[in-house]
Amino acid sequence: MPTEGKFFELFNQHAELCVKGAKEMVALMTNFDDLEIRVHAIEGIEKQADQVTHHAIDMLHKTFITPIDRDDIHQLITRMDDILDLLEDAAQTISLYDIKAITPEAKRLAELCLGCAEKVKAAVGLLHNMDNSREILAICVEIDRLESDADHVMRAAMSKLFRDEPDVRTxxxxxxxxELLETVTDRCEDVANIIEGIIVENA
Known part of the structure; x- marks a missing residue:
């Protein structure tokens, strides 16, 4: 594959890892019995994603002609990397804080993270062909909607927490x-915004 096309391959690899990481987070939230196994799995996925990111940035420095704007390539891969960094942070925080039981709100936020990651993967998978621009933009709208849903869940969760939780440490x-899980959806929205910009510039 020519170097120009290799960038899209790396985007796809990273987006797939984002989905894998988000699936592990949902599994973690569903069954705490496997907590450390899930945390370890997310850490491993994040390391794989780091390698993909470093490869893409290294290739960016060595490639004279790129298929899309160089800044867009850099922003897209680094924002996708942020998604997995935050998922790893959330998993490690759950382990570190020795949380005994997760709330329905946290599980719902994890599910929205997965929904966003799956939409990011779908949009990135179409990005190699600007004839897909209409479909890509529709997916970006879906990511925005999911991020908005996460905002609503977050606000309701915080309200309930401060109203009903008597233990300050909990x-x-x-x-x-x-906050970490909601920020995952924010980063997915950032990716959608970058993709929308790429479409405007190139379609």
Missing amino acids: LIKLKAIY
Whole structure:
């Protein structure tokens, strides 16, 4: 594959890892019995994603002609990397804080992270061909909708937490988890915005 096309291959690899990481997070939230196994799995996926990111950036420095704007390539791969960094942070925080049981709100946020990651993968998978621009933009709208859903879940979760949770330490722990998971969806929205910009520039 020519170097120009290799960038899209790397985008796809990274997007697939984002989905894998988000699936592990949902599994973690579903069954705490496998907590450390899931945390370890997410850490491994994040390391793989780092390698893909480094490869893409290294190739960017060595490639004279790129298929899309160089800044867009850099922003896209680094924002996708942020998704997995945050998922890893959330998993490690759950383990570190020794949280005994997860709330329905945290599980719902994890599910929205997965939904966003799957849409990111779908959009990235079509990006190699600008004839797909209409479909890509429709997927980006879906990512925005999911991120908005996560905002609503987050606000409701915080309200419930501060209203009903009597233990300050538990409140602090859950607040941190909610914020990390909601930020995952923010980064997915950032990816969607970058992709929308690429479409505007190239379609």
